[in-house]
Amino acid sequence: MKQFETVIGLEVHVELATKTKIFCSCSTEFGGEPNSHTCPVCTGMPGSLPVLNKQVVEYAIAVGLATNCTITQNCKFDRKNYFYPDNPQNYQISQLYLPICRDGSVEIETEDGGRKNIGIHEIHMEEDAGKLVHDEWGENSLVDFNRSGVPLIEIVSEPDMRSADEVVAYLEKLRLIIQYLGASDCKLQEGSMRADVNLSVREAGASEFGTRTEMKNLNSFKAIRRAIEGERERQIDLIESGQKIIQETRRWDDAKEYSYAMRSKEDAQDYRYFPEPDLVPIIISDEWLDEIRSRQPELRTEKLERYKREFNIPEYDAGIITSNKKLADIFEETTAICNNPKKVSNWLMVETMRLLKEHEMEPEQITFSPENLAKLIQLTEDRAVNSSVAKEVFEKIFEEDIDPEKYVEEHGLKAVSDDGALRSTIEKVIADNPQSVEDYKGGKKKAIGFLVGQTMKAMQGKADPAMVNKILAELLQ
């Protein structure tokens, strides 16, 4: 049995988080009425003139710097010619000859816990196309140009990945870097991050690469994994049965778990690139680069180290909190208010994670405010609510971002602490349960648990268990 090695390179398209399109002032907002965010520039009207959005260049540079690229300080756009109904100009403004970033790399963790560098061949800027909506039964397609001209960067990796795990690790790493930079929200499902997989197989130990195929339409990590496994099997089957692999673009159908050839050799792609005459060159000075460099935010790896060092958060917890920019932001903002990083971390690690899972939500969808979480932590620190009440209140904060102080007040959830009511309740519990008292005094220390339970029940859950324990122990002396 021959051993085969999978060789994978990725082309990742990322929609940048600018407010306007790359070459005109139309809004990039998602979900507007069809064609409401359009103008003569992004619909390719003759005589219209594109003007470059400066923020696009700055985001592209920021991503390049964070991925160890060399920035092309003398940079320009090129025109890529092709006909398709979602492309009203009959060309796409992109970069071929002088992409803005080159020769970078990111480090990933491999399955065995090792580290590996994945090379980045280049990053270039380009415009997105419009959206075609197909009517399943009708004879027509509908075109919406709201997405036409939305800025993209395309990150082209070297063929350095060898497994689906490495691909997912690389994508997660890219996503974290770009989210931390604020350059994109990188949502695969919504298409603000799209990955095309270039894959070939070769016999283990071979020095030449095999013929590769490119797979499109992968919109989740699960689909990417399945597509890689499926394509690897397909190519190995072809080789083992003596057939040739055709270099082609294939579309992954995740429901059928199979890829289909999209384009055949007959309409080979000939894009006839040439320098874009409607746009002037971009000269990126050292000063401009320094300015962008000085504005780079703290990235994940640095943040993780700082959480361990500054807040004494365990590595595992710091890893989870920093695995998502939104969680890290909540952690820092809440900690800044209540100055209790351990407790903030606990609420995020346990209850927040549980509720996210229960509601099938992503951390990005969290709506509660750091202020209200900080208030809840303060209430627990003051022993104004006990832990089971706090959990209940937190659910309300998570769901509706309620003010916990008001909520606790209005619902009468304030813990009854060391006052006459609690003490007399405990005295009554002791009087009513002589057997347990005797057990306790006879050395069965566990019997106190029953008495605490009885007290909590009598107090309708509004007592602080630690306080109950303390008073009980004192009275039973």
Added chain:
Amino acid sequence: MANIISDETIEYVGILAKLELSAEERENAKKDIGEMLDYIDKLNELDTSGVEPMSHAFPVNNVFREDVPSEDDGREKTLANAPERGGDSFVVPKTI
């Protein structure tokens, strides 16, 4: 004419440009393109080694826009150019 354009080439260029040419138009196009390439050959006689390639005729660079959105709804103006309109979208032959 030094550059002779073959029938296959003119066919291919026609496909790329989405043009259907009559027999007469093909012959004219072959002649025109041949002459254009001759002219390029002429330009190529000049020694340009050491000359930085330029993509633009004027010494202008870094023309930017700030990232400020316009509030305009471009729908009606854009769709005024639609050969066929369906709701607020362009209608095109089914394309998958």
